[in-house]
Amino acid sequence: xxxxxxxxxxxxxxxxxxxxxxxxxxxxxxxxxxxxxxxxxxxxxxxxxxxxxxxxxxxxxxxxxxxxxxxxxxxxxxxxxxxxxxxxxxxxxxxxxxxxxxxxxxxxxxxxxxxxxxxxxxxxxxxxxxxxxxxxxxxxxxxxxxxxxxxxxxxxxxxxxxxxxxxxxxxxxxxxxxxxxxxxxxxxxxxxxxxxxxxxxxxxxxxxxxxxxxxxxxxxxxxxxxxxxxxxxxxxxxxxxxxxxxxxxxxxxxxxxxxxxxxxxxxxxxxxxxxxxxxxxxxxxxxxxxxxxxxxxxxxxxxxxxxxxxxxxxxxxxxxxxxxxxxxxxxx
Amino acid sequence: xxxxxxxxxxxxxxxxxxxxxxxxxxxxxxxxxxxxxxxxxxxxxxxxxxxxxxxxxxxxxxxxxxxxxxxxxxxxxxxxxxxxxxxxxxxxxxxxxxxxxxxxxxxxxxxxxxxxxxxxxxxxxxxxxxxxxxxxxxxxxxxxxxxxxxxxxxxxxxxxxxxxxxxxxxxxxxxxxxxxxxxxxxxxxxxxxxxxxxxxxxxxxxxxxxxxxxxxxxxxxxxxxxxxxxxxxxxxxxxxxxxxxxxxxxxxxxxxxxxxxxxxxxxxxxx
Numbered sequence: 001x002x003x004x005x006x007x008x009x010x011x012x013x014x015x016x017x018x019x020x021x022x023x024x025x026x027x028x029x030x031x032x033x034x035x036x037x038x039x040x041x042x043x044x045x046x047x048x049x050x051x052x053x054x055x056x057x058x059x060x061x062x063x064x065x066x067x068x069x070x071x072x073x074x075x076x077x078x079x080x081x082x083x084x085x086x087x088x089x090x091x092x093x094x095x096x097x098x099x100x101x102x103x104x105x106x107x108x109x110x111x112x113x114x115x116x117x118x119x120x121x122x123x124x125x126x127x128x129x130x131x132x133x134x135x136x137x138x139x140x141x142x143x144x145x146x147x148x149x150x151x152x153x154x155x156x157x158x159x160x161x162x163x164x165x166x167x168x169x170x171x172x173x174x175x176x177x178x179x180x181x182x183x184x185x186x187x188x189x190x191x192x193x194x195x196x197x198x199x200x201x202x203x204x205x206x207x208x209x210x211x212x213x214x215x216x217x218x219x220x221x222x223x224x225x226x227x228x229x230x231x232x233x234x235x236x237x238x239x240x241x242x243x244x245x246x247x248x249x250x251x252x253x254x255x256x257x258x259x260x261x262x263x264x265x266x267x268x269x270x271x272x273x274x275x276x277x278x279x280x281x282x283x284x285x286x287x288x289x290x291x292x293x294x295x296x297x298x299x300x301x302x303x304x305x306x307x308x309x310x311x312x313x314x315x316x317x318x319x320x321x322x323x324x325x326x327x328x329x330x331x332x
Numbered sequence: 333x334x335x336x337x338x339x340x341x342x343x344x345x346x347x348x349x350x351x352x353x354x355x356x357x358x359x360x361x362x363x364x365x366x367x368x369x370x371x372x373x374x375x376x377x378x379x380x381x382x383x384x385x386x387x388x389x390x391x392x393x394x395x396x397x398x399x400x401x402x403x404x405x406x407x408x409x410x411x412x413x414x415x416x417x418x419x420x421x422x423x424x425x426x427x428x429x430x431x432x433x434x435x436x437x438x439x440x441x442x443x444x445x446x447x448x449x450x451x452x453x454x455x456x457x458x459x460x461x462x463x464x465x466x467x468x469x470x471x472x473x474x475x476x477x478x479x480x481x482x483x484x485x486x487x488x489x490x491x492x493x494x495x496x497x498x499x500x501x502x503x504x505x506x507x508x509x510x511x512x513x514x515x516x517x518x519x520x521x522x523x524x525x526x527x528x529x530x531x532x533x534x535x536x537x538x539x540x541x542x543x544x545x546x547x548x549x550x551x552x553x554x555x556x557x558x559x560x561x562x563x564x565x566x567x568x569x570x571x572x573x574x575x576x577x578x579x580x581x582x583x584x585x586x587x588x589x590x591x592x593x594x595x596x597x598x599x600x601x602x603x
Binding site: 053 | 365406407408410417418471527528548
């Protein structure tokens with residue numbers, strides 16, 4: 001509700017034709033006070049900055065802050081677990097995006113009677129359940145190994161690669177892909193359904209094939225949503241605990257599990273290392289949050305500069321990533 | 333493409349349910365066999381024998397998740413109203429900030445603040461667990477409420493005011509009935525997020541607050557897959573039952589107030 005226009009003088013949409021829109025009476029607040037934002041902002045600040053800053057303060061208050069800070073950049077345990085987490089997060093989030101886009105396109109073409117809503121199942125399952133599936137299906141004596149044996153592809157269970165509790169993080173990646181693909185489908189399907197169907201039929205009439213239609217109509221329209229989905233999926237697999245705790249390797253922990261172990265299972269001398277790891281996880285998270293914020297703030301400029309999406313898509317960016325907004329809708 | 337998608341759909345979404353159903357009743361299922369060699373009701377017997385602790389952990393999980401929903405309502409009700417009702421400088425930055433808690437790994441803020449929480453006496457407590465869960469999931473509630481507020485014309489409030497309603501009366505007779513569907517859809521997501529969380533409960537609850545996922549994880553780690561499968565299926569039942577209960581309560585509420593669930597309201601409930 002902008003204060004520039006007098007509420008009593010506003011024009012009506014055809015749906016309200018004939019209705020009288022009363023001015024805000026004296027005594028009733030014209031707009032809710034900005035103080036109302038306080039509880040939400042306070043909670044968000046605690047989550048976003050609380051832990052990271054507190055860990056940083058703990059690091060600086062330790063006996064040798066200088067040594068603690070160099071540890072931030074050079075400790076081999078810290079670096080190894082962090083690098084491993086980034087790799088696992090990158091692989092699982094990119095795979096989820098690819099699979100999710102493919103599945104969303106396929107589900108989109110299914111007839112209405114198709115039980116497409118089943119795709120939400122992995123979203124309802126907790127992460128520990130995704131870990132359970134990975135262990136039960138992909139361990140060496142698991143279902144997948146049995147299937148390959150029956151097909152004659154492997155001769156014994158030793159022929160099946162170590163995929164769970166392994167040092168390459170395959171088990172963790174598989175579990176994340178299971179959870180995140182469903183998440184990508186959720187966002188992507190909503191974005192595809194928002195596309196004006198005339199755009200697609202026009203492209204078809206102009207002779208665009210399936211691939212051409214995808215790259216010149218669907219991708220530009222949904223690219224912004226996908227970028228957001230990727231950031232969320234990446235940060236999730238980068239920092240979450242449950243899945244690497246259950247399916248990860250004991251000798252090569254991911255950053256979240258390593259931080260937990262250093263914190264609770266290590267000696268007091270390990271404490272600065274745990275804090276250093278937390279600070280670094282936090283800093284990487286902040287980096288992605290800043291990218292996320294920039295994309296929300298300046299979508300057209302940023303995306304145009306990156307030359308990823310055309311102008312039409314970036315115009316739609318706001319509506320794809322923000323909830324419906326009363327005031328913005330009314331301004332039109 | 334098409335075939336891969338079909339296989340993926342089955343592998344991701346149909347097969348898990350089927351597997352859980354079979355695994356739950358499987359007896360001997362030794363290595364290369366693709367189907368169990370014998371069937372047993374052992375998992376069911378276990379659940380019946382341990383119904384006490386299972387129900388207690390389910391009850392505890394449900395209780396702290398519902399509390400987390402209430403706390404997240406406190407964090408998001410007023411902000412959602414402001415965001416839906418007015419424009420101000422830096423609004424989109426505020427919106428991004430209010431969305432950010434969903435993106436920050438639980439390890440960072442929970443483990444980072446853990447020493448502080450110990451000192452403040454927040455940890456090892458039911459309330460502490462609910463608070464931390466609410467902190468990490470309240471943006472879901474906020475978005476749902478913001479959409480809800482945006483769909484209610486300001487004129488309703490003004491009309492109520494002109495008719496003499498004040499303060500709490502405006503809330504209970506204008507906002508509450510209209511906001512209920514949005515509120516419940518936000519509550520469902522927050523509840524699910526809290527209910528399925530393992531790490532935060534186990535960290536903040538310190539083993540003193542029992543949880544269903546905390547009950548399940550040792551069984552998964554011990555590779556007791558029949559019992560795990562049965563427990564996972566029970567886990568799926570809780571949100572389904574709550575959902576059915578909610579739908580029923582909602583429709584009764586609207587009937588009693590003589591309000592049909594309009595197209596728009598019904599649509600929001602279902603989505």
